Amino acid sequence: MRLRFEIVVSLKDGLLDPQGKAIQGALPTLGWENVSDVRVGKHIELVVEAESEAEARSHVEEMSRTFLSNPVIEDFRVLSSEEASAS
Amino acid sequence: MRLRFEIVVSLKDGLLDPQGKAIQGALPTLGWENVSDVRVGKHIELVVEAESEAEARSHVEEMSRTFLSNPVIEDFRVLSSEEASAS
Numbered sequence: 001m002r003l004r005f006e007i008v009v010s011l012k013d014g015l016l017d018p019q020g021k022a023i024q025g026a027l028p029t030l031g032w033e034n035v036s037d038v039r040v041g042k043h044i045e046l047v048v049e050a051e052s053e054a055e056a057r058s059h060v061e062e063m064s065r066t067f068l069s070n071p072v073i074e075d076f077r078v079l080s081s082e083e084a085s086a087s
Numbered sequence: 088m089r090l091r092f093e094i095v096v097s098l099k100d101g102l103l104d105p106q107g108k109a110i111q112g113a114l115p116t117l118g119w120e121n122v123s124d125v126r127v128g129k130h131i132e133l134v135v136e137a138e139s140e141a142e143a144r145s146h147v148e149e150m151s152r153t154f155l156s157n158p159v160i161e162d163f164r165v166l167s168s169e170e171a172s173a174s
Contacts, residue, residue, distance in 0.1 A: 027150070036133070037133060040131050045126040046124060067119075068110070
C-alpha cells in the first residue's frame with residue numbers, strides 16, 4: 001500500500017529562530033500588531049510504499065530522525081497518513 | 088483570547104520543487120527505496136490575540152494570503168488553533 005505522510009520539522013523550544021523573528025518584526029509595519037511567538041519550520045510531504053501502515057510509519061519516523069531533521073537542534077512530528085492514489 | 092495557529096505553505100501542485108527532488112534523490116543512497124512524491128514546504132506557528140476564534144482565524148488567513156505565502160506559486164492551509172497559555 002502507498003501512504004502519504006506529513007512531517008513537521010521545527011527548531012527546539014528555546015532556540016533562536018531568526019526566520020520567525022524576521023516575520024514577527026515585519027508584521028507590525030504591515031498593520032498586524034496582535035501576533036507573537038512566530039516560529040518557522042519545515043513541512044515535508046512524502047509517499048511511502050509499505051506492507052502496512054505501522055511499517056510505513058516506522059519508516060517515516062526513522063527517516064525523520066536520521067535524515068530529515070537535525071536531532072541536536074530540531075524536533076519532528078509525523079502529522080497524518082492517508083492512502084495515496086496510485087500514480 | 089490568545090490562540091495558537093499552525094500554517095502550512097507549500098508550492099502549488101505541478102511546480103518543480105528542487106528541495107523535495109534533492110531529498111528524494113538522496114533517500115535511495117541511504118537505503119530508502121520506497122519513498123516518492125517528496126514535497127517540501129514551510130510550517131509557520133504563531134499566536135494571535137483577538138476577541139474570538141473566528142476573528143483570529145480571519146486574521147491568520149489574511150496574513151497568510153498577503154504576507155506569508157506567494158499566491159502566484161504557493162498554497163496555504165491553516166491547520167489548527169488552540170488556546171495559547173498567557174506568557
